[in-house]
Every structure is written in C-alpha cells, then in structure tokens.
Amino acid sequence: MLPSFSKVIAEKNANQPPAHGTQVAHGVGDSPLHIPKIETRDLNFFYGQRQALFNITMSVPQRNVTALIGPSGCGKSTFLRTLNRMNDIVDGARVEGTVLLEGIDIYNPNVDVVALRKRVGMVFQKSNPFPKSVFDNVAYGPRIGGLTDRRKLMEIVESCLKRAALWEEVSHRLKDSALALSGGQQQRLCIARALATDPEVLLMDEPASALDPASTARVEDLIFELRRNYTIVIVTHNMQQAARVSEYTAFFFQGKLIEIDKTDQIFTKPKEKETEDYITGRFG
Amino acid sequence: MSSEFSPSTSRPSLYRRWTLSTLKEQSIRVLLFACALVSVATTIGIIGILVVETGLFFSQVSVGAFFGDTVxxxxxxxxxxxxxxxxxxxxxxxxxxxxxxxxxxxxxxxxxxxxxxxxxxxxxxxxxxxxxxxxxxxxxxxxxxxxxxxxxxxxxxxxxxxxxxxxxxxxxxxxxxxxxxxxxxxxxxxxxxxxxxxxxxxxxxxxxxxxxxxxxxxxxxxxxxxxxxxxxxxxxxxxxxxxxxxxxxxxxxxxxxxxxxxxxxxxxxxxxxxxxxxxxxxxxxxxxxxxxxxxxxxxxxxxxxxxxxxxxxxxxxx
Incomplete structure (x- = not known):
C-alpha cells in the first residue's frame, strides 16, 4: 500500500466523481465509454541509431485522461510526440510499428499529417503563444482552415477561451499581445488555441511544469474538466498531478512501457516493482 | 570553531609584484589597443576631413542651392x-x-x-x-x-x-x-x-x-x-x-x-x-x-x- 497517494485519490473521487460514473470500477474496456481512442502496437522509435522506445503496445481510452509518468529520458515525451507525428520534424527520427487512431494507422503513407494534427492537438511544456493578439492566437487554427467570417471566429474564440477558463481574464483585452499575459494565462491560451481546431485528442507535454502552484491548480482543474469531451494524454513529472487529474496512468522506464492501469491502482497497488519504486521516490 | 581552517603562513601574497610577466602582459595590452585605435583613428580622420571640406564647400555654394537646385x-x-x-x-x-x-x-x-x-x-x-x-x-x-x-x-x-x-x-x-x-x-x-x-x-x-x-x-x-x-x-x-x-x-x-x-x-x-x-x-x-x-x-x-x-x-x- 502506498498511503501518500491514497489520500489524493480519495479526495479526487470525493470532490469530482469521474464524469462517466464509477460503475466502471477497475475493468478496462467493459464500458462503451472506455473504448480505445488510440492504440499502439509494437511501437519502436529511433533517433538515428539510438532506440528511444521499445515495443510499446498500449491503448488510450476515449474521453479520459491518461497520464504518462516516468523518470527523465524514459521516452514518455517521445511517445507522446509519436501520437501526432511531431517527431516527423526531427532529423533522423524513425518509427516502426503501428499507431492507430480509431483504427487507422497514422503512419500509413496515405495519411495527411496536417489533417491528423487537426484531430490530435498538442499543448507544450513551454507555453508558446504566437507573437500576435490573444484573439489571433485562438483564431489561428480556424483561419488556416479557411474560416474568415469575423462573427464566426469571434464565437469560436469566445467559446474556446471559456472552455480554457480564460475568458473572464482576457475578454476585455482580446486585441492585446498574447505575450503580455502571465505564464499561467499563456498556457491556458495555448490550450484554448489547441481547442479551436476542434480536436478529438489533446496531447499535453508537462503543461504545468513551468507554472506556479496557483496556475498549476487552474490548469489541472481545466484538464479534469476537459476530459468530458476530449481524449487527453498528459506527460507529467509530478506524480501528485498524475494522481489528481488522470483516470489511467502508464509508467515508462528506459523506453519501455512497464505498466498501465487505472490511476488508483497504479498509485495504490502497482503490480510491478519498478513502478512502486518510482512512485515511492526510491529512484528517478 | 574549527581549528582545521586556521590560516596558513605559506600562502602567496595578495599584493601585486612587478615581474617580467606582468610587464609582458601590459605591453600586449598596449599593442592590441593600438591596433584597435588605428581603425578608430582612421574613421575619425575621414569624418574630420569630410566635415572640414563640406564646410569649405558650403562657404562657396549655399545650402539652399545644394538642396534647391535640380541641376x-x-x-x-x-x-x-x-x-x-x-x-x-x-x-x-x-x-x-x-x-x-x-x-x-x-x-x-x-x-x-x-x-x-x-x-x-x-x-x-x-x-x-x-x-x-x-x-x-x-x-x-x-x-x-x-x-x-x-x-x-x-x-x-x-x-x-x-x-x-x-x-x-x-x-x-x-x-x-x-x-x-x-x-x-x-x-x-x-x-x-x-x-x-x-x-x-x-x-x-x-x-x-x-x-x-x-x-x-x-x-x-x-x-x-x-x-x-x-x-x-x-x-x-x-x-x-x-x-x-x-x-x-x-x-x-x-x-x-x-x-x-x-x-x-x-x-x-x-x-x-x-x-x-x-x-x-x-x-x-x-x-x-x-x-x-x-x-x-x-x-x-x-x-x-x-x-x-x-x-x-x-x-x-x-
């Protein structure tokens, strides 16, 4: 038993019962709500000669938060970036195996990577708003999609900013530069911007690691809220955070997937010794 | 408190002493500075000549003619x-x-x-x-x-x-x-x-x-x-x-x-x-x-x- 996390998880379950009911208990896949959104099979990944991922086979359930944890360099970020093919832009990167998004192999040569990334959005560790106005940042995705109608854009911007819990703070300064916002606001803006392309999946690479505790809490609440409509995969170094926001947790170590299970399970009764050692702080 | 940190008597003096190597260091410094000075001095010289000759020019031709004439x-x-x-x-x-x-x-x-x-x-x-x-x-x-x-x-x-x-x-x-x-x-x-x-x-x-x-x-x-x-x-x-x-x-x-x-x-x-x-x-x-x-x-x-x-x-x- 790992008492330090049971408290966090008990609090989470008490305050915010999972959106789709607890009746699912611990059985993965015995509810239609837990059908996999993304599946990977024997996924291997190479940076040049160096292999960074080894035979990753796992599934990411739809409309849930799946956390990827593990020590630095364990491959969790690399894995995340194979899911929207962001690794394509890295020189010398090579992928073997399959990544299925709703059954379609995204590494099939006929797959349009631009279309893929519209469906699989991403939020980065370092907030990276464009040096444009708040409005133009959120409107970016719809605009490259060809939308020019100012009224429609405004509707989208407003609804995305509301979903990202930022509207109240920026509604009067939509024309201001996004770079004038605080760090936490910038990160929520990036989330709003990602939502504006209407993705089904949101990949988050340590989205709160550069934020202060108050901003982190806001982003975490937001993630917990967003899981109702989006499939979220979040990489985090912060295990408390994984325990707070995720339904499922996957533990990566040295490029391998050691264990994936319900978050409650991972943090209270991990099956693997390595997982237990990591989350109890014995290494990493 | 701790006796092992008592000052040693054989440490080198902090005061600067004039030796051949400090002299060498100084002369290299002067030499390098002189080289840098050449280009700065040239620039200043050129600008000086330009200013003087421009002044002489405008003593013969009015500024109005210079900027006003189209020929x-x-x-x-x-x-x-x-x-x-x-x-x-x-x-x-x-x-x-x-x-x-x-x-x-x-x-x-x-x-x-x-x-x-x-x-x-x-x-x-x-x-x-x-x-x-x-x-x-x-x-x-x-x-x-x-x-x-x-x-x-x-x-x-x-x-x-x-x-x-x-x-x-x-x-x-x-x-x-x-x-x-x-x-x-x-x-x-x-x-x-x-x-x-x-x-x-x-x-x-x-x-x-x-x-x-x-x-x-x-x-x-x-x-x-x-x-x-x-x-x-x-x-x-x-x-x-x-x-x-x-x-x-x-x-x-x-x-x-x-x-x-x-x-x-x-x-x-x-x-x-x-x-x-x-x-x-x-x-x-x-x-x-x-x-x-x-x-x-x-x-x-x-x-x-x-x-x-x-x-x-x-x-x-x-």
Whole structure:
C-alpha cells in the first residue's frame, strides 16, 4: 500500500466523481465509454541509431485522461510526440510499428499529417503563444482552415477561451499581445488555441511544469474538466498531478512501457516493482 | 570553531609584484589597443576631413542651392551648378531597382534555407550563396554592361516593346546590384528566421499548419522587424555600391525616374572626380567631399536604424 497517494485519490473521487460514473470500477474496456481512442502496437522509435522506445503496445481510452509518468529520458515525451507525428520534424527520427487512431494507422503513407494534427492537438511544456493578439492566437487554427467570417471566429474564440477558463481574464483585452499575459494565462491560451481546431485528442507535454502552484491548480482543474469531451494524454513529472487529474496512468522506464492501469491502482497497488519504486521516490 | 581552517603562513601574497610577466602582459595590452585605435583613428580622420571640406564647400555654394537646385553640373565652365537631386535620384533609383529584385529573392532564399531545406541541401547551398558575395563588384558591373543590357534588356524592351534602352541604364545597374545584395539579405534574414523560437514552429505544426502556413503566418510576422533591418542593411549596401553602378548606369546626372536612361549615382560621381583632373582646393574637388558626406550620412543613418531594430528584435526572444 502506498498511503501518500491514497489520500489524493480519495479526495479526487470525493470532490469530482469521474464524469462517466464509477460503475466502471477497475475493468478496462467493459464500458462503451472506455473504448480505445488510440492504440499502439509494437511501437519502436529511433533517433538515428539510438532506440528511444521499445515495443510499446498500449491503448488510450476515449474521453479520459491518461497520464504518462516516468523518470527523465524514459521516452514518455517521445511517445507522446509519436501520437501526432511531431517527431516527423526531427532529423533522423524513425518509427516502426503501428499507431492507430480509431483504427487507422497514422503512419500509413496515405495519411495527411496536417489533417491528423487537426484531430490530435498538442499543448507544450513551454507555453508558446504566437507573437500576435490573444484573439489571433485562438483564431489561428480556424483561419488556416479557411474560416474568415469575423462573427464566426469571434464565437469560436469566445467559446474556446471559456472552455480554457480564460475568458473572464482576457475578454476585455482580446486585441492585446498574447505575450503580455502571465505564464499561467499563456498556457491556458495555448490550450484554448489547441481547442479551436476542434480536436478529438489533446496531447499535453508537462503543461504545468513551468507554472506556479496557483496556475498549476487552474490548469489541472481545466484538464479534469476537459476530459468530458476530449481524449487527453498528459506527460507529467509530478506524480501528485498524475494522481489528481488522470483516470489511467502508464509508467515508462528506459523506453519501455512497464505498466498501465487505472490511476488508483497504479498509485495504490502497482503490480510491478519498478513502478512502486518510482512512485515511492526510491529512484528517478 | 574549527581549528582545521586556521590560516596558513605559506600562502602567496595578495599584493601585486612587478615581474617580467606582468610587464609582458601590459605591453600586449598596449599593442592590441593600438591596433584597435588605428581603425578608430582612421574613421575619425575621414569624418574630420569630410566635415572640414563640406564646410569649405558650403562657404562657396549655399545650402539652399545644394538642396534647391535640380541641376548637377559642377564642371560647367560658365556657371557650375550643384543641385544634389540628380545624383540622389540616380542613387535611390538604382538602389530601388536593386531592392525590388534583391529583397524578394534574398528573403525567399532565406525562407527556403531556414524553413524548408534539409541539413544536407543547406550545407551545399549556403556556401554557394556566400561565394556570390565574394565576387568583386566590378565583375557585376561589367556583367551588367556587356550581358544584361545587350542580351536581356535590349531584346525585351527595345526590340520587343520599342522602348529605347541605352548602353548605360538604371535597370541593368539595378539588376546586378540586386543580385549582389541577395547574399547579404539571405544570410541576415536567415539568421533572423532561425532565431524565431522552435516552439512557435512546433505550435503551428501541431495546430495542423502546413510548412507554408507556418512560414507565412507565424515565422515571417514574428521575424518582421529583423527582416526589415536586414533589408535596410542590404539597401545601404546597394546605395554605397560603387563600381557596378559606375560601369552599368553611366555618368549622366539627369533628374529622371526613367529606368531605361543612364544616370549618375553619388558613388559614380566620386569615382569620376577622383580620376579626373580637378585641382586640389577647387570647388569641383570639394563637391566630391560634400557628395561623400551625403552618402556617408545616408548609409550611416540606415545602418544605425537597422542595428537598432535588430537589437530590439533579438531582445524580444530572449
């Protein structure tokens, strides 16, 4: 038993019962709500000669938060970036195996990577708003999609900013530069911007690691809220955070997937010794 | 408290002692400083001469005539006239044509190198582009005179459209200077484009942008001020360009906007007077200095503005 996390998880379950009911208990896949959104099979990944991922086979359930944890360099970020093919832009990167998004192999040569990334959005560790106005940042995705109608854009911007819990703070300064916002606001803006392309999946690479505790809490609440409509995969170094926001947790170590299970399970009764050692702080 | 930290008696003294090595250190310092001083002193000397001669020039020709007259005829025997506009106009016309050609081509080359090219093609193309910068400008001038005008401009404009194109003309000079400044623009702009944080590219791509979307909607706007600075530096180079324009654009100080006609640029005039037989102390010789001064002030101003913009741009992303 790992008492330090049971408290966090008990609090989470008490305050915010999972959106789709607890009746699912611990059985993965015995509810239609837990059908996999993304599946990977024997996924291997190479940076040049160096292999960074080894035979990753796992599934990411739809409309849930799946956390990827593990020590630095364990491959969790690399894995995340194979899911929207962001690794394509890295020189010398090579992928073997399959990544299925709703059954379609995204590494099939006929797959349009631009279309893929519209469906699989991403939020980065370092907030990276464009040096444009708040409005133009959120409107970016719809605009490259060809939308020019100012009224429609405004509707989208407003609804995305509301979903990202930022509207109240920026509604009067939509024309201001996004770079004038605080760090936490910038990160929520990036989330709003990602939502504006209407993705089904949101990949988050340590989205709160550069934020202060108050901003982190806001982003975490937001993630917990967003899981109702989006499939979220979040990489985090912060295990408390994984325990707070995720339904499922996957533990990566040295490029391998050691264990994936319900978050409650991972943090209270991990099956693997390595997982237990990591989350109890014995290494990493 | 702890006896093991008691001061040792055998430690070297902190006071400086004069030895041969400190003397050597001092003399190296002085030597290096002297070398740096030479270039600074030269610059100061040149500016000093320019200022003095300009002052002498304006004691003979009024400032009003210099800026008000539209005729530049310093060698006219009965009544020499010193209106700067024909020279200024010729200079800016050539630089303008050069800009129209060099700026877009240099920028697109930079965009290709920074956003599209693979490491491999970059490593081949960049050095080639830099070789272009190493070609002596007189070669470009000659190229304009014996190739661009007779084999490109005259067939198209004279034979094709019936426009009179003389052997010396602004267009040929502008074209070759435009080609000359491509490496300047592309290498400066490429630096600027590459300094746009990688995070912005990733953010754009992750939102489902094509490379073109990322380049045009994110990278270029983000790098705009830096690119403007690169443009200014390149234009100031075009304005200061001498040999290419002296050869290709001719030496006829006309106030014209017709790019098919010859003009005389400021630099071409300076060449002309330097090589001519104008007596030291004559008004003609002094006019050389006043033109040089004008040229210096124009390019200096452009360089200062460009450096200022560039520095502000660099601070934006740090």
């Amino acid at each position: 530049w005829a310093p060698q006219s025997s009965d009544e020499p006239r010193f209106g700067i506009w024909p020279l200024a106009c010729g200079t800016f016309l050539v630089a303008g044509v050069a800009g129209l050609i060099g700026l877009p081509m240099g920028l697109l080359a930079a965009l290709y190198l920074s956003e599209y090219a693979s490491e491999r093609s970059r490593s081949i193309l960049k050095p080639i582009l830099e070789v272009l910068a190493g070609i002596p400008s007189i070669v470009f001038g000659y190229f304009g005179l014996v190739f661009v005008t007779p084999y490109v401009l005259q067939p198209i404009f004279m034979n094709g459209l019936g426009i009179d194109v003389g052997p010396f003309n602004v267009l040929s000079a502008g074209i070759v200077v435009g080609i000359m400044i491509i490496p300047t623009i592309s290498s400066l702009s490429e630096d600027v484009l590459r300094s746009v944080p990688q995070g912005l590219r990733e953010a754009g791509l992750a939102l489902g942008s094509t490379k073109f979307d990322v380049s045009v909607r994110i990278i270029l706007p983000a790098a705009l001020s830096g690119i403007i600075a690169a443009f200014l530096l390149a234009l100031s180079r075009a304005i200061g360009e001498t040999m290419a324009v002296t050869i290709a654009a001719g030496s006829q100080p006309d106030l014209t906007l017709n790019v098919f006609r010859p003009v005389e640029t400021m630099t071409a005039y300076i060449v002309l007077i330097s090589l001519g037989e104008a007596a030291e102390g004559s008004i003609e010789k002094r006019s050389l200095y006043v033109v040089a001064m004008s040229l210096f002030l124009i390019t200096l101003a452009m360089n200062i503005v460009a450096r200022f913009i560039l520095r502000r741009y660099r601070n934006e992303y740090q």
